[in-house]
Amino acid sequence: MTATGPATRDLWLRCAVCRALVYRRRMRRNLEVCPDCGHHRRLTAPARISQLADPDSFVDLGEPAAEVDPLRFVDSLPYPQRLARARTATGLAEAVVCGTARIGGHRAVLAVMDFRFLGGSLGAATGELITRAAEHALATASPLVLVTASGGARMQEGALALMQLATISGAIADLRAAGLLTVSVITDPTYGGVAASFATNTDLVIAEAGARMGFAGPRVIRETIRQELPAGFQTAEFLLRHGQVDLVVERRDLRARLRALLALAVAGRVGAGPAAPTATHPTVVVPAARQGETPDAWQCVRAARNLARPTTSDYAHTVFDGFVELHGDRLGADCPAIVTGLARLGDQPVVVIGHQKGHDAREMLARNFGMAGPAGYRKAVRMMRLAARLGLPVVTLIDTPGAHPGVDAEEQGQAAAIATCLRTMSRLPTPVIAVITGEGGSGGALALAVADRVLMLQNAVYSVISPEGCAAILFHDRAAAPRAAAALRLTAPDLVRLGVADGIVGEPPGGAHRDPTGAGERIRAALLAALADLLTLPTAELLRRRARRFRRYAAGPAEIGAGAGATDVPVGGPADDTDRPIQVRR
Structure with a gap:
């Protein structure tokens, strides 16, 4: 039996x-x-710390929780008795545990909430402990990692609980102003004032798979406005689709993902700098462009549009190391035509931003043919500002026929989103390198190309309008696109001569689509060379040169070259036996 x-x-x-x-x-x-x-079942704060922190590395900050009962609140029990019961049941002094720890060897300050303690509610003592943790992170120049689990502000403390939203948000603002990384890890559930403050105003927001987050919970919504809720409402996956979180991560992967982000973000511009080009690429040269030699413009257009041509997602793993994609504009959408993330280029952490097309009709449709909407450009701006706070260089990869021209894009502020990109990049206090890898179409391309160095792949094109558009408007015949392409001077050698591009990255024989890995290696070598130069410049000089670069375009090509100080500086990828340097302008 x-x-x-x-x-x-x-x-x-x-x-x-x-x-x-x-x-x-x-x-x-x-x-x-x-x-x-x-x-994913809920974890206690001690269990969560054990999962995230390196063994024996967590040290409690040891701050005592204050006794607060401002309202003398009584429901079925006086508030002090509720607190006493919560402390007995959980073994915790408050709804958060704060301390220092190492995550994958990287120092951080942890503040981990526990839903068992009065529903993880945010009271004055809870807020004070989290604020002190943030202040400790500031004092020790450490990243702050917040793990949220809360039903919202603590009702038994009234407006004093509400004030904690502002107090903690101010402490996080100080960390961001100091260039220290802040990360929130959303666990189930995270609602109310916690969601509307420190859970979502950090640099990065990571949601554990299946976690729910929102300002108002489903029951509140149903009971107040009687609105039916869609399936999966407020889940991590819902939040990702609507641009509210950077990542959705399974619990087993959470510690590794935090370790990777901390490693990428903590070095900043004060790091060791980029590594030298590898031994397999001992020299970095520009492909052949003999005097008077110009490639066929229409052939370049067709090559730039080849569906097999590598995309930003492809280059993210051949050009860079440890790429972690980050999502969302924080205003309601995650544009699939823009890919952003953190990565390493040699030993230097960088922010990567790029247009994303696809390799077949289905992927092209899903990515809107690489035509970004306002959410894509807002996502790019968010990452640029993160780069500025953390002191990270920015690398952009450009391949778009242009910004999305649809009705929805106009309704959501397409022009203003592009304008914000241009303004932000023009004064970004870190080095910016743009690589035009395929099509560089109009303002949609320039929105990611206000850079200190602009490089073009050998078969890339860059123009104010597509050849078809130019042919239809000026030649009154779309069939005249090849003629318009030649007239627009949109090839890489054309743009170098005009001073718009600084150099050409050679492609493998037959084009980048024939050897995506080889193309990536050539871009990597060119970026390492350019970044090594830019990292030596003080910020004021970097900004002065960037402003001067764009100020001089009213001059003709000869004056541009003379004013910039043209030199025979190698910029591109490794050459074949037909390659030779051309004049590159700084």
């Missing part, structure tokens, strides 16, 4: 979602994630 007593039942638990019986030890080994349906 099989025993079914309490001891046996304690060995098993039932998943709250799929209702499967799971061996308790198996659930614990799986970090409290159901092995059958993937449901």
Whole structure:
């Protein structure tokens, strides 16, 4: 006869979602994630710290929780008794545990909320502890990682609880102003004042898979405005689609992802600088452009549009190391035509921003053919501002026929979004390098190309309008596109001669689409060379040169070259036997 007593039942638990019986030890080994349906059970603050921090590295800040009862609040129990019961049940002094730790060897300050303690509600003592943690991060120049789990502000403390939203937000603002990374990890559930303050005003917002977050909870919404809610409303996946979070991460991957982000973000411009080009590319030269030699413009246009040509997502893993894609404009959307993230270029952390097309009709449609909407340019601006705060260089990869011209884009402020990109890049206090990898179409391309160095792949093009558009407007015949392409002087050698581009990155024989990895290696070598030069410039000089660069375009090509100080400086990728340097302008 099989025993079914309490001891046996304690060995098993039932998943709250799929209702499967799971061996308790198996659930614990799986970090409290159901092995059958993937449901992430709530973790206590100590369990979360144990999961995220390196072993034996967490040190509690030791700040005592204040005794606060401003309203003498009584529901079924006086508030002090509720606090006492919560402390007895959880073994915690308050709804948050704060301390220093290492995550993958990287120093950080942790503030981890515990939903067991009065629903993780934010009271005056909770807010004070989190604020002190932020102040400790500022004093020690450490990143701050907040792990949220809360139903909102603590009702028993009235308006004093509400004030904590502003207090903590101010402390986070100080960290951001100091260029220190702030990260929030959203766990289930995160609602109310916590969601509307420190959970979402950090540099990066990571949601654990299945977590829910919102200002008003579903029950409040239903009971106040009687609105039906869509499936998956306020889940992590919903938030990602609507541009509210950077990443959705499974619990088993959370520590590794935080470690990677800390490694990329903490070095900044004060790091060791980029590594020299590898031994496989001992020289960096520009492809052949003999005196008077210009490639066929229409052939370049067709090559630039080749569906097999590498995209930003491809280059993210061949040009850079450790790329982590980040999402969302924080205003309601995540434009798929713009890819952004953090990565390393040699030893230097960088911010990467690029247009994204696709390799087939389905992907092109999903990415809107690389034509970004306002949300894409707002996402780019958000990453530029992060680069400025953390002191990271910016690399942009440009391949777009132009900005999205649809009705929805106009309704959402397409022109203003592009204008904000231009303004932000023009005064960004870190080096900016733009690489035109395919099509550089009009203002949609320039929005990511206000740079200190502009490089073009050998078969890339860059123009004020597409050849078809020019042919239709000026030649009154769309069939005249090849003629318009030649007239627009849109090839890489043309743009170098005009002073718009600084150099040409050679492509592998047959074009980048024939050897995407080789193309990526050539871009990497060119970026390393350019960045090594730019990192030596003081910020004031960097900005002065960038402003002068764009101020001089009213002059003719000869005057541009003379004013810039043309030199035979190699910029591109490794050459074949037909390659030779051309004049490159600084």
